[in-house]
Amino acid sequence: MVEDYKDKIIEIINYAKENNVPIMQEEGISYLTNYIEKNDIHSVLEIGTAIGFSAIMMALTKEDITITSIEKDETRYMEAVKNVKKLGLEDKITLLYKDALDVSLNNTYDCIFIDAAKSKNTEFFEKFSTKLNENGTIITDNMKFHGYVDKDESEIKSRNLRGLVRKVKEYREFLRNNKTFETEFLDDIGDGIAVSRRKEDK
Numbered sequence: 001m002v003e004d005y006k007d008k009i010i011e012i013i014n015y016a017k018e019n020n021v022p023i024m025q026e027e028g029i030s031y032l033t034n035y036i037e038k039n040d041i042h043s044v045l046e047i048g049t050a051i052g053f054s055a056i057m058m059a060l061t062k063e064d065i066t067i068t069s070i071e072k073d074e075t076r077y078m079e080a081v082k083n084v085k086k087l088g089l090e091d092k093i094t095l096l097y098k099d100a101l102d103v104s105l106n107n108t109y110d111c112i113f114i115d116a117a118k119s120k121n122t123e124f125f126e127k128f129s130t131k132l133n134e135n136g137t138i139i140t141d142n143m144k145f146h147g148y149v150d151k152d153e154s155e156i157k158s159r160n161l162r163g164l165v166r167k168v169k170e171y172r173e174f175l176r177n178n179k180t181f182e183t184e185f186l187d188d189i190g191d192g193i194a195v196s197r198r199k200e201d202k
C-alpha cells in the first residue's frame with residue numbers, strides 16, 4: 001500500500017528535514033509498521049503527531065485500522081492535517097490538537113505509541129496505559145535518546161540535556177520495575193524502542 005503513496009511520503013520526509021521536525025528514523029518506523037501488520041492491532045493511539053509521518057505510515061499498514069494522534073504544537077498539527085488530507089486518510093486518522101496530558105479519551109486502543117516530550121514518558125505511560133485493551137502493546141521511541149543514555153553524565157555539557165537524559169533513564173527504570181507491564185528493550189533498533197505488554201498473571 002505504501003508504494004502507491006511513495007512520492008507524497010517522500011515530500012513529508014523532506015519537509016521534516018527542511019524544517020527540523022523530528023520524525024521517526026527509518027529502522028524505527030519499519031519496526032513499528034511491521035509490528036502493527038503482524039499483530040492483531042486495529043486501533044492505535046499516538047502521543048506526538050508532529051506532521052503526521054508515523055500516523056500515516058501506521059494507517060497504511062492495513063485496511064481495518066484507525067489511528068488517533070495528539071499534537072500540542074499548532075503549526076505541526078496544521079501541517080499534519082494537510083498531510084492526512086493529501087493522502088486521503090481522513091477516515092482512518094483522527095488528529096487532536098491538545099496537550100496529551102490534558103486530553104480525556106473515551107475509547108481504548110490495541111496499541112499506544114509514545115513519541116512526544118521525552119521528559120514526560122512516565123506520565124504518558126501512567127495516564128494512557130488505562131486506555132490500553134487487555135492484550136495491547138505500548139511502544140515508546142527514543143529509549144537511547146540519540147545515544148546519550150549510554151554516555152557518562154560528565155560527557156554531557158548542557159545541563160538541560162543532562163536533565164532530559166536522566167528522565168529517559170528514570171523511565172527505563174520505571175519500565176524495568178513495573179509490576180503490571182513486562183518490557184522488551186530493543187536498543188539496536190533506530191534510537192531504541194521499548195515494547196511493553198501486560199504481564200500474564202495480572
Ligand code: SAM
Binds near residue numbers: 022049070099
Ligand atoms: N511521531 C512523529 C513521527 O514519527 O512522525 C514524531 C513526533 S515528534 C518526535 C514529538 C512531537 O510531540 C512534537 O511535535 C511535539 O510538539 C509533540 N509533543 C511534545 N509534548 C507533547 C504533549 N504533551 N502533548 C502533545 N504533543 C506533544
